[in-house]
Amino acid sequence: MKTYRKELWFNTPKRRDYINITPQLEDCLAESGITEGMLLCNAMHITASVFINDDERGLHGDFEKWLEHLAPEKPYSLYAHNNTGEDNADAHLKRSVMGREVVCAVTKGRLDFGPWEQVFYGEFDGKRNKRVLVKIIGE
Amino acid sequence: MKTYRKELWFNTPKRRDYINITPQLEDCLAESGITEGMLLCNAMHITASVFINDDERGLHGDFEKWLEHLAPEKPYSLYAHNNTGEDNADAHLKRSVMGREVVCAVTKGRLDFGPWEQVFYGEFDGKRNKRVLVKIIGE
Amino acid sequence: MKTYRKELWFNTPKRRDYINITPQLEDCLAESGITEGMLLCNAMHITASVFINDDERGLHGDFEKWLEHLAPEKPYSLYAHNNTGEDNADAHLKRSVMGREVVCAVTKGRLDFGPWEQVFYGEFDGKRNKRVLVKIIGE
Numbered sequence: 001m002k003t004y005r006k007e008l009w010f011n012t013p014k015r016r017d018y019i020n021i022t023p024q025l026e027d028c029l030a031e032s033g034i035t036e037g038m039l040l041c042n043a044m045h046i047t048a049s050v051f052i053n054d055d056e057r058g059l060h061g062d063f064e065k066w067l068e069h070l071a072p073e074k075p076y077s078l079y080a081h082n083n084t085g086e087d088n089a090d091a092h093l094k095r096s097v098m099g100r101e102v103v104c105a106v107t108k109g110r111l112d113f114g115p116w117e118q119v120f121y122g123e124f125d126g127k128r129n130k131r132v133l134v135k136i137i138g139e
Numbered sequence: 140m141k142t143y144r145k146e147l148w149f150n151t152p153k154r155r156d157y158i159n160i161t162p163q164l165e166d167c168l169a170e171s172g173i174t175e176g177m178l179l180c181n182a183m184h185i186t187a188s189v190f191i192n193d194d195e196r197g198l199h200g201d202f203e204k205w206l207e208h209l210a211p212e213k214p215y216s217l218y219a220h221n222n223t224g225e226d227n228a229d230a231h232l233k234r235s236v237m238g239r240e241v242v243c244a245v246t247k248g249r250l251d252f253g254p255w256e257q258v259f260y261g262e263f264d265g266k267r268n269k270r271v272l273v274k275i276i277g278e
Numbered sequence: 279m280k281t282y283r284k285e286l287w288f289n290t291p292k293r294r295d296y297i298n299i300t301p302q303l304e305d306c307l308a309e310s311g312i313t314e315g316m317l318l319c320n321a322m323h324i325t326a327s328v329f330i331n332d333d334e335r336g337l338h339g340d341f342e343k344w345l346e347h348l349a350p351e352k353p354y355s356l357y358a359h360n361n362t363g364e365d366n367a368d369a370h371l372k373r374s375v376m377g378r379e380v381v382c383a384v385t386k387g388r389l390d391f392g393p394w395e396q397v398f399y400g401e402f403d404g405k406r407n408k409r410v411l412v413k414i415i416g417e
Binding site for chain 3: 140175176177190191192193195197198200201202205209236237238241242243244246251252253254255256276277278
């Protein structure tokens with residue numbers, strides 16, 4: 001069995017953002033030399049997300065509006081977690097909706113995706129260095 | 140290491156539906172000859188979901204009502220994504236709640252499930268051919 | 279390839295609770311002797327969750343309030359599922375938000391986590407014996 005590990009780093013200028021990381025995952029896969037197996041990609045921070053959806057900016061705007069509706073950033077006093085001196089309780093909730101990780105099939109050396117599947121890093125508390133882990137196992 | 144791959148196809152008569160695909164996954168597992176490892180099952184489309192829950196029609200009705208409450212289909216103008224000519228922005232959001240994929244343990248040649256765990260294909264934008272991927276790795 | 283399997287049992291005194299199970303997963307990993315691979319941890323019941331977030335009691339209180347807002351326990355008559363004699367439809371929905379499972383990278387014999395990542399068992403219909411599955415594959 002072969003294994004491969006890499007960290008991807010992000011520092012978004014905005015508090016919230018969605019970044020298509022599919023090309024970086026394809027690079028990792030090529031670098032790994034693994035042709036059959038599974039690729040795990042997860043946020044290493046608990047106020048960010050890795051998820052698969054459409055690379056369409058209108059939809060990303062819909063995500064922003066919808067997540068703010070489900071778990072608004074403000075007022076900060078809405079959340080007990082913010083009593084610790086943080087202001088990011090909403091980011092913990094938003095990431096719970098969008099998910100921490102994706103597991104992708106690796107087939108014949110490719111990410112085995114449907115036609116519109118793209119992997120995104122979802123940042124909900126940015127403006128600082130944060131990491132995503134890529135782990136691939138297989139042969 | 141052994142690997143196995145199969146696509147399952149669906150075309151639901153309704154826009155939204157829940158289909159128990161556990162028997163098909165069991166068939167895949169038997170066909171693979173893998174007895175220890177992991178099975179990944181994911182929607183290959185970004186307006187559909189694969190998830191594990193109860194095979195109880197009342198609950199599926201509750202899902203329908205609840206997801207419509209969290210991310211209503213209409214008015215279509217509610218969503219920027221629908222300005223692209225689509226009408227399925229809600230389906231992208233619903234699938235985000237329910238999840239893209241499940242990873243299941245394979246133990247002694249069986250899906251290693253609790254007593255009520257059943258795998259469902261959750262369709263949120265049906266009436267057309269759509270695919271689910273099954274990938275199994277192990278030995 | 280090596281594989282490892284263990285069941286963890288829980289019986290929470292309250293209907294809803296969050297239990298940090300990271301130390302138990304670390305014990306499983308040590309016991310498995312696996313140093314490179316993937317660890318799957320999933321609820322075996324469909325009214326419970328395994329997820330990764332912060333070990334901060336204020337945040338857990340925020341989860342409680344937020345999930346009750348998204349999918350309230352009462353009135354029980356709100357849900358068709360409860361017509362079967364159950365009263366736990368809300369628990370099926372809450373678990374859908376929080377997720378069934380986590381897949382974690384195993385690197386150099388350790389759970390390959392970011393600084394704040396902790397694994398939780400999320401119970402939404404407790405006061406009875408329930409199980410979590412740990413499956414590790416690798417070498």
